[in-house]
Amino acid sequence: MAELKNDRFLRALLRQPVDRTPVWMMRQAGRYLPEYRETRAKAGDFMSLCKNTELACEVTLQPLRRYPIDAAILFSDILTIPDAMGLGLYFETGEGPKFKRPLRSAADIDALEVLNTAEQLSYVTDAVSMIRRELNGSVPLIGFSGSPWTLATYMIEGGSSKDFRRAKALLYDDPDLAEVLLDKLADSVADYLNAQIAAGAQAVQIFDSWGGALAHDAYLRFSLRPMKKIISKLTREADGRRVPVVMFTKGGGQWLETMAESGADALGLDWTTDISLARDRVGDKVALQGNMDPAVLYASPEAIRSEVARILAAYGDGTGHVFNLGHGITPDVDPEHAGAFFNAVAELSSAYHRV
């Protein structure tokens, strides 16, 4: 493997000194980029793009050619796992993801087998290997997975949901059965992330997109606990370096103290949390990643720069800060506005570092 030339991102996640705050953007390889839309059109539908090693690699690299970004993230989807577990993922035009065989009974949950990534998701690890090779040491590669609770919502509801009525009814009606499912998913996610690490991922992020929809007690039991199980099973070193783990619960700002005890190296923050208060609350236990409101990208480049400046100043001394949005960039943002974001971090953040 080529030596890593830019390791700001990995160092910041471990709260080591860096020259400026590293930055990447959730969904940085995505529809807001015309070159992404072109590649996707070649692939056909969204899952065909995920499953095409060359094209998944291509879209992963696209934003790095435009902007000063400090990490690449595997282009894939969180629903690869339930698809590989036999639920039959499909997309209907104009609607979200759907499953042909959602979990509808205790028997469905009992019948579910823990994922074997090597056998069932080699297209993901192939993409990781190729991207890592193509990056050629320029920046580190992030692997990722959805959290068990987040995956469970899609598997139980049969697709996206506004209120998670079936998934939540399971938690309250049969919490033990819910734990059986979440444990199988935790084991599956651990296998999946370890396979990505073996294939070349240098850091991993767990996306808990829907943990923030849970009541406090339910979050601790049904979302945080399985994520802790995953972290306890992860390979934490590769190529002689620590592989940092980022845990991101959208809407999880009330639970940061507990999340900081989970074994994660860093916590993702959505934009509702004041990053200065968050830092006080977690102390030196974890690094923080975030957290500009993605909607600021609809404002002018000047407003974007000024919001980046505000967040850098709120965090203060930049050790242990990875700049990001508080959630993914949306499809109709102007790519120049994304550029204003990346450039502002690159230009303004060195004042907060002493290296």
Next chain:
Amino acid sequence: MAELKNDRFLRALLRQPVDRTPVWMMRQAGRYLPEYRETRAKAGDFMSLCKNTELACEVTLQPLRRYPIDAAILFSDILTIPDAMGLGLYFETGEGPKFKRPLRSAADIDALEVLNTAEQLSYVTDAVSMIRRELNGSVPLIGFSGSPWTLATYMIEGGSSKDFRRAKALLYDDPDLAEVLLDKLADSVADYLNAQIAAGAQAVQIFDSWGGALAHDAYLRFSLRPMKKIISKLTREADGRRVPVVMFTKGGGQWLETMAESGADALGLDWTTDISLARDRVGDKVALQGNMDPAVLYASPEAIRSEVARILAAYGDGTGHVFNLGHGITPDVDPEHAGAFFNAVAELSSAYHRV
């Protein structure tokens, strides 16, 4: 006016002793009730129901005939204000509310005139008067309004929105102009709530449905500040009793300490906040209203009862607690499940009071 027979709700909002925890439910007059659906069918569309004094009164009273509820809430919609301000509210089948003339420029905002409730929304105050008369002192009547920021999102976006891109772009691109709009809305809401109080509302609630979508600093400036302005202008006594104010920011759990300094008597909590920790954080400054996850109503009556018990126990001594959901009841909940919720509070909560 008839003397108030059940004042648990008003007393609890002022943290005065009561015999058991009072309870009501956001959207308790709503589509989950077959009698509501029948009345609505008579009225025609949703806004015709809001504007028909007799029928709005009828649906307000319906849940009180079924369940042991300690407060009635005016049946209306938060979008009455922008409609009366000239934006032209309409509903398209299968879609949310829309405005014919959304705010698209500084000139649109400058042209906007502060609401005169007596002239422009007499159908609301007529409904308040009639409901108060029909309640005949059985339980108190809650008036309400949307918060300025929440109203502004609909007025700027022209309807519902997932990411509030136009409204947020205004906040970041032209914060002073945003404040002009939010101040006009604060003045309008104050006029509207004072008119409801004059017509007979015995408590008022400000629904800040979308404050939780804002970044921390933006929440303080663009949502909390105008709500404080409203509270400072409200009539706080009627019929020789204090008129309590409840402030409810959905997703506002991170900001409770600041909200507790706003002048509100009580804060609404959504279900993501642990009510025990919330109580520690606000101390004796405000009462708390909440906070069961509405999705629990999809679980069994036993599970509902057990979740009510858990929340009562988490709050502890019941002084200053009004039980509620953490958000509105959803249309396809079984009315028997709603009954399990109300009955559980009525039956289990006296153990937490010493009166």
